[in-house]
Amino acid sequence: xxxxxxxxxxxxxxxxxxxxxxxxxxxxxxxxxxxxxxxxxxxxxxxxxxxxxxxxxxxxxxxxxxxxxxxxxxxxxxxxxxxxxxxxxxxxxxxxxxxxxxxxxxxxxxxxxxxxxxxxxxxxxxxxxxxxxxxxxxxxxxxxxxxxxxxxxxxxxxxxxxxxxxxxxxxxxxxxxxxxxxxxxxxxxxxxxxxxxxxxxxx
Amino acid sequence: xxxxxxxxxxxxxxxxxxxxxxxxxxxxxxxxxxxxxxxxxxxxxxxxxxxxxxxxxxxxxxxxxxxxxxxxxxxxxxxxxxxxxxxxxxxxxxxxxxxxxxxxxxxxxxxxxxxxxxxxxxxxxxxxxxxxxxxxxxxxxxxxxxxxxxxxxxxxxxxxxxxxxxxxxxxxxxxxxxxxxxxxxxxxxxxxxxxxxxxxxxxxxxxxxxxxxxxxxxxxxxxxxxxxxxxxxxxxxxxxxxxxxxxxxxxxxxxxxxxxxxxxxxxxx
Numbered sequence: 001x002x003x004x005x006x007x008x009x010x011x012x013x014x015x016x017x018x019x020x021x022x023x024x025x026x027x028x029x030x031x032x033x034x035x036x037x038x039x040x041x042x043x044x045x046x047x048x049x050x051x052x053x054x055x056x057x058x059x060x061x062x063x064x065x066x067x068x069x070x071x072x073x074x075x076x077x078x079x080x081x082x083x084x085x086x087x088x089x090x091x092x093x094x095x096x097x098x099x100x101x102x103x104x105x106x107x108x109x110x111x112x113x114x115x116x117x118x119x120x121x122x123x124x125x126x127x128x129x130x131x132x133x134x135x136x137x138x139x140x141x142x143x144x145x146x147x148x149x150x151x152x153x154x155x156x157x158x159x160x161x162x163x164x165x166x167x168x169x170x171x172x173x174x175x176x177x178x179x180x181x182x183x184x185x186x187x188x189x190x191x192x193x194x195x196x197x198x199x200x201x202x203x
Numbered sequence: 204x205x206x207x208x209x210x211x212x213x214x215x216x217x218x219x220x221x222x223x224x225x226x227x228x229x230x231x232x233x234x235x236x237x238x239x240x241x242x243x244x245x246x247x248x249x250x251x252x253x254x255x256x257x258x259x260x261x262x263x264x265x266x267x268x269x270x271x272x273x274x275x276x277x278x279x280x281x282x283x284x285x286x287x288x289x290x291x292x293x294x295x296x297x298x299x300x301x302x303x304x305x306x307x308x309x310x311x312x313x314x315x316x317x318x319x320x321x322x323x324x325x326x327x328x329x330x331x332x333x334x335x336x337x338x339x340x341x342x343x344x345x346x347x348x349x350x351x352x353x354x355x356x357x358x359x360x361x362x363x364x365x366x367x368x369x370x371x372x373x374x375x376x377x378x379x380x381x382x383x384x385x386x387x388x389x390x391x392x393x394x395x396x397x398x399x400x401x402x403x404x405x406x407x408x409x410x411x412x413x414x415x416x417x418x419x420x421x422x423x424x425x426x427x428x429x430x431x432x433x434x435x436x437x438x439x440x441x442x443x444x445x446x447x448x449x450x451x452x453x454x455x456x457x458x459x460x461x462x463x464x465x466x467x468x469x470x471x472x
């Protein structure tokens with residue numbers, strides 16, 4: 001099994017005073033907090049989409065030492081809103097990868113990648129975004145409410161796909177979730193975001 | 204062939220058409236009347252003044268004076284490029300992007316024209332330099348303004364898409380490549396269209412002017428072709444320079460999209 005370690009050291013940004021934590025290989029950490037408490041901004045800082053201070057390391061490699069695009073490919077950020085480009089869903093998928101198996105596990109028909117994205121439902125789009133992210137083979141997963149538009153069955157399917165991927169690739173996972181049941185199902189640790197801090201709370 | 208001389212009365216008739224349009228726009232509440240009238244008045248005053256000034260300028264033989272006039276034209280055109288953008292880059296980049304793009308395109312094309320195509324001696328002869336530069340600046344200015352406006356507006360609106368592409372590991376240049384293409388198309392399409400129908404649907408402005416002023420049509424046509432090609436090259440290179448510079452400035456050294464480097468501007472009311 002591959003192993004990756006995510007370390008956040010003294011992260012300071014518009015939203016955080018100073019935050020440090022570590023997520024070990026194949027560990028799932030959930031984060032919750034009120035709107036505007038900075039959950040998404042935490043993930044954006046780790047993905048290096050917003051300016052911030054402090055150091056973030058992936059298996060010992062500092063964010064600053066790695067070219068930005070290479071870093072982002074590795075940290076695998078799934079934003080809360082999904083965007084696609086090109087005429088069909090498949091245009092924004094990594095090329096030369098067979099999407100069939102992943103789509104199947106997410107209970108999507110294989111031909112969905114030939115469809116126009118704006119004709120799809122929000123749940124279908126959300127699952128397409130998950131599939132696209134996993135096919136990109138990141139070494140870490142930063143998921144911002146990845147199942148918010150899914151019903152119970154497809155939520156379970158998405159969870160088990162993501163958790164299996166995490167296991168297979170030894171991925172550290174940060175998962176923003178407001179659902180208590182989900183937090184208990186998937187995570188080993190839980191953080192509460194608010195007033196510029198991240199506080200570890202028992203599940 | 205005689206030149207039909209225009210007097211104040213003749214110009215007043217044409218001006219009344221613009222005023223009629225402004226009144227119509229006001230009735231329809233299109234919020235266009237003010238800027239339409241201001242622009243029309245500016246064109247009138249500026250061109251009349253230019254007529255007087257050029258009389259003097261064409262007598263000039265000093266390269267320094269001529270280049271100073273050329274620089275002044277460039278700076279005014281740059282200001283126009285900036286003023287026509289709904290969102291523009293903050294600080295010196297806002298002005299600098301337009302100026303640099305106009306400079307590399309218009310000045311280079313002008314130099315090639317004067318030295319290699321028309322063979323003017325000396326190359327800075329004002330009777331050739333000033334009109335050619337004016338024609339180039341006027342057109343490249345439009346193309347660059349449209350291109351930049353489109354690129355910056357799209358970058359603002361498509362933030363989610365750009366960041367989704369960055370998040371998947373695409374370099375900044377790839378993440379906005381489709382916006383750059385769209386912006387360049389928008390900037391060049393009016394020119395491409397006008398070339399495609401030149402002489403069939405429309406008689407281009409310069410050729411019309413030359414014919415009205417008494418030139419043989421074939422000579423006028425050749426000059427028009429030359430000007431079309433020069434304008435196309437100038438606009439194309441200028442717009443390309445503008446998207447390259449602005450596309451660079453939209454991202455920082457970590458290839459993050461930095462939309463706070465844009466500011467909104469609403470003169471178009």
